Amino acid sequence: MTPHDERLLRRALELATAARASGNPPFGSLLAGPDGTILAEDHNTTLTESDITAHPELKLARWAARELDPATAAGTTMYTSCEPCGMCQNVIDRSGLGRVVFALSGEQLTALKPPAVPVVVPTEGPALPAEATALFDGYYA
Helix, strand or coil, X not given: CCHHHHHHHHHHHHHHHHHHHCCCCCCEEEEECCCCCEEEEEECCCCCCCCCCCCHHHHHHHHHHHHCCHHHHHCCEEEEEECCCHHHHHHHHHHCCCXXXXXXXXXXXXXXXXXXXXXXXXXXXCCCHHHHXXXXXXXXX
16 A cells, blocks of 8 residues: 555545545545545435435446446546445446545444344345346347
8 A cells, every 4th residue: 555545545445534524324435536636525325414324435336337438448446435335335336436445444344333133134036037038138238
């Protein structure tokens, strides 16, 4: 990690501080372009927007997928206060970002939280596979 990486990671921590001050969980992220300039930044707004998906990593990955060409996206680095959760990591992967640098691991975050009661939503399927397959027939060809 370079001194530039550390400076941008500290900015992500400042964004996390702003999230907490606004009544949200303390998560902040920014996206730096290939030349190191900050392209976009955001913080968690899950509580103030009543949106369980309003994680800053997800919001920035969606922004990058919308606003950047694939070559530019591949040259970006996301700096974030905490290791992206599974939801955010999947969106980051699909958006084509080049790199993620985080301050706190998911394991370290879990150690700071009270024990959680696991919730597993039951799923059923596949159901109607022939009808569903017809929707995709030829789509990916």
